[in-house]
Amino acid sequence: MPLLEIRDLVVRYGEIEALRGVSLSVARGQVVTLLGANGAGKSTTLRAISGLTKPASGEILFEGKSIAGLGPEAIVRMGISHVPEGRRVFPGLTVKENIMLGASNRRVRKAELSREADAMFELFPDIRKFADSLGWTLSGGQLQMVAVARGLMAKPRLLLLDEPSLGLAPVIVQAVFRIISEIRRTTTVLLVEQNARMGLSVADTGYVLETGRIVLGGQPDELWGNEAIAAAYLGGHARVRA
């Protein structure tokens, strides 16, 4: 049984049909990458999984149980953590406090949370120096690291990452992807990316979403091997930042 299975998912925003029957599955231990242009429905897919957006129809099964229609808090408690687009880091808190917020779904003592947050800085050494300071100024990449660390503090069985490389300089993108390769040792990841080359470089499976439909899915080498698709979505395209 896949960890996550989506069948015929339809999501509407008023008149707009953002997802028109999306089906995909994520096996335990995999990194699955969802590619697609602006407005294709990538974030909507993640929002539907994490309960932020209610589907009009279709199934979302997590470990075989239907979660479509549950609220975001119930879904976090089941072990799904969502790191949304845009990096919401609270300026009135220290970096460590921001990271600890991610564990609000778990019943753990503050001292233990503090130890776990300290351990996050092993994975994200670049932000360690800001751990306890207020009035920090972080770069885009550092903000992204705080957001991902916060997502991991939930100890999720499935981590949803929405465009972690967006707007970052290439060298920082590489650092973020190195972290994703570390995370995959312990956690299943559903990754949304516009950067096809980077997104597929860490993936076991990739899907291409186009105006609310999956137009292609498979192993990364199969996706690259499909010439028409590779030309349209994966390379030589203005949207693809290789």
Ligand SMILES: Nc1ncnc2c1ncn2[C@@H]1O[C@H](COP(=O)(O)OP(=O)(O)OP(=O)(O)O)[C@@H](O)[C@H]1O
């Ligand atoms: N809150 C909303 N209200 C109305 N329409 C929305 C809303 N959120 C998204 N949409 C529309 O739904 C469609 C899918 O949007 P979504 O944000 O899922 O795309 P995306 O693939 O994540 O794009 P991007 O790469 O730009 O983040 C788009 O047509 C978008 O305009």
Ligand SMILES: [Mg+2]
């Ligand atoms: Mg998006």
